[in-house]
Structure formats: C-alpha cells, structure tokens
Amino acid sequence: MRILLVEDDTVLGAAVRDQIAGDGHSVDWVTRLDAAGDAVAGAAYDLILLDLMLPDGRGIGFLKSLRGRGSVTPVIVLTALDQISDRIEGLNAGADDYLVKPFDLAELSARIGSVARRYAGNPNPIITHGPLEIDLAARSILHNGKPVQLTAREWALFEAFLGRPGQLLSKAQLEDKLYAFGAEIESNTIEVHVSRLRKKLGSAVIQTERGMGYRLGTA
Numbered sequence: 001m002r003i004l005l006v007e008d009d010t011v012l013g014a015a016v017r018d019q020i021a022g023d024g025h026s027v028d029w030v031t032r033l034d035a036a037g038d039a040v041a042g043a044a045y046d047l048i049l050l051d052l053m054l055p056d057g058r059g060i061g062f063l064k065s066l067r068g069r070g071s072v073t074p075v076i077v078l079t080a081l082d083q084i085s086d087r088i089e090g091l092n093a094g095a096d097d098y099l100v101k102p103f104d105l106a107e108l109s110a111r112i113g114s115v116a117r118r119y120a121g122n123p124n125p126i127i128t129h130g131p132l133e134i135d136l137a138a139r140s141i142l143h144n145g146k147p148v149q150l151t152a153r154e155w156a157l158f159e160a161f162l163g164r165p166g167q168l169l170s171k172a173q174l175e176d177k178l179y180a181f182g183a184e185i186e187s188n189t190i191e192v193h194v195s196r197l198r199k200k201l202g203s204a205v206i207q208t209e210r211g212m213g214y215r216l217g218t219a
Contacts (some may be wrong), residue, residue: 001046001116001156002176006027006036006062007078008054012101016078018047019105020112024152024159024177032056040066044071044176047116049108052079052090060093067094074115078103104194113137116163127162130218132201134162143200148200153178157193161206161216170213190214 003020007013008031017027025193028043030036033056036140039045048066052059063075076097077174078091091162096115099108117125117136127135133142141148150158160177171190178189194206194214207217 001112001159002026002028002042002043003035003112004039004045004048006033006049006054006059007031007051009051010213015105016108019109020049021151023109023112024156026156026177033059033062036062040071040073046177047112048073048075049112050077050095051073052077052081052086060089063090063093063095072119073165074119076111076115078108088144110137129162129216130202130205132205136162143201149199150197154193154197154200157190158197158201161214165216168209168213168215 005013005016005020005027007016007029010031013029013031017086024219028039028045030039030126031054033054036048036050040048044107050059050063059077059079063077066073066075074096076099077095078099079086079090080101081180082100090098096118097111099111113125113126113136125135127134127136131144133145135141136159141150156178157174160174174190178193194208198205201215204217207215
C-alpha cells in the first residue's frame with residue numbers, strides 16, 4: 001500500500017516510517033497540514049496516518065475537509081489526546097481507527113492491516129486463491145500446504161493484486177504501491193517482481209495484458 005504519514009514529531013515519525021516501510025508499504029512522510037494537502041492532491045493513497053496536533057493546525061479540520069470532499073481513503077488517527085471526548089470527535093469526523101501515543105509499533109502494523117482489509121471488503125485475514133492459502137495478518141502463504149517465502153516488495157505487490165481481484169493494474173499504479181515520492185525506480189522493477197511471484201506462486205498467478213498492465217490470475 002501507499003501510505004501518507006502526517007506527523008511532526010521527528011523521532012516518532014522516523015520510527016513509524018521505518019516500521020511500515022519494513023512491512024513492505026511505501027511511505028510519504030510530511031510534518032505539516034499544508035504539505036499533507038499537497039500530497040493528497042498529487043497522489044492516490046491507500047491509507048493516511050494522521051496526527052491531530054500539528055504546527056499549522058489541528059488534524060481534525062484536515063480530516064473533516066477530506067470527508068467533506070467525498071474522500072473515502074481510510075484514516076488512522078495517531079495522537080497524544082487520550083480523552084474519550086477526543087476519541088469521539090476523531091471518529092465522528094471520519095477516522096477509521098484511533099491510536100493513542102505512546103503505542104506499540106507492532107500494534108500499528110496490525111491496525112493498518114485490519115483497516116485495509118475492511119476497506120477491501122474482506123475483513124477475514126485468511127483467504128484462499130486456488131492452491132494458495134493466504135494469511136493477510138501474518139503475511140504468510142501456503143502453496144499446496146507448503147510455506148512460500150516472499151520478500152517485503154513481493155508481498156506488497158501481491159497484496160495489491162489481492163485487494164483488486166480481476167482489475168487491471170498499470171505499471172505506474174503498481175510502482176505507486178511500492179515506492180514513495182523521490183524513490184529511485186528501475187525501469188524493469190515491476191517485471192522482475194512479477195516474474196519472481198510467478199516462480200514462487202505459479203505461472204498463472206499474475207496475467208499480463210501486453211501494453212496495458214497486469215491482473216490477478218488463477219494461480
């Protein structure tokens with residue numbers, strides 16, 4: 001997934017960025033609401049992690065503005081505001097989850113996965129695709145009962161296909177899922193990862209629509 005992190009605490013922001021990047025997601029990190037607005041205008045995010053107290057205003061206003069424009073991008077609030085009234089305000093403004101600082105980074109990873117699954121229409125973390133049994137929460141795959149090891153990038157790419165079964169995804173869309181702004185991207189990166197997934201999961205697991213993109217196959 002491509003995630004926007006809006007957090008002005010540099011120590012916490014770096015820890016969160018490294019955690020979710022280690023999970024295989026691409027992360028764009030900004031420290032102000034105006035920068036967050038520019039980022040949302042320039043990219044399609046799968047999820048936003050939003051602090052509520054920022055140098056140029058309150059995240060609640062940013063969240064309400066997002067929802068007012070019809071955005072359905074899932075938002076997890078990360079904040080030191082721990083009163084029940086604060087949580088109610090955040091949820092009523094359109095937040096999908098609310099995590100109070102300090103929090104465990106592993107819990108953050110779990111909540112990101114949970115929210116993403118709900119938005120994909122499949123809250124069950126265990127899904128079956130042909131001979132593949134996929135545990136989205138544990139980020140593990142069995143192929144005919146045997147475990148398959150994927151790298152973080154391979155998992156992120158496969159997860160993008162699982163979240164949009166049957167849909168054609170262009171090379172540019174897939175690059176957006178894997179890389180943040182400014183990242184160096186080799187011209188054949190997607191092709192290489194797709195080839196590796198086919199070797200590990202089955203030659204038909206990803207179909208190529210020549211000149212257009214890729215879609216989830218039959219495995």
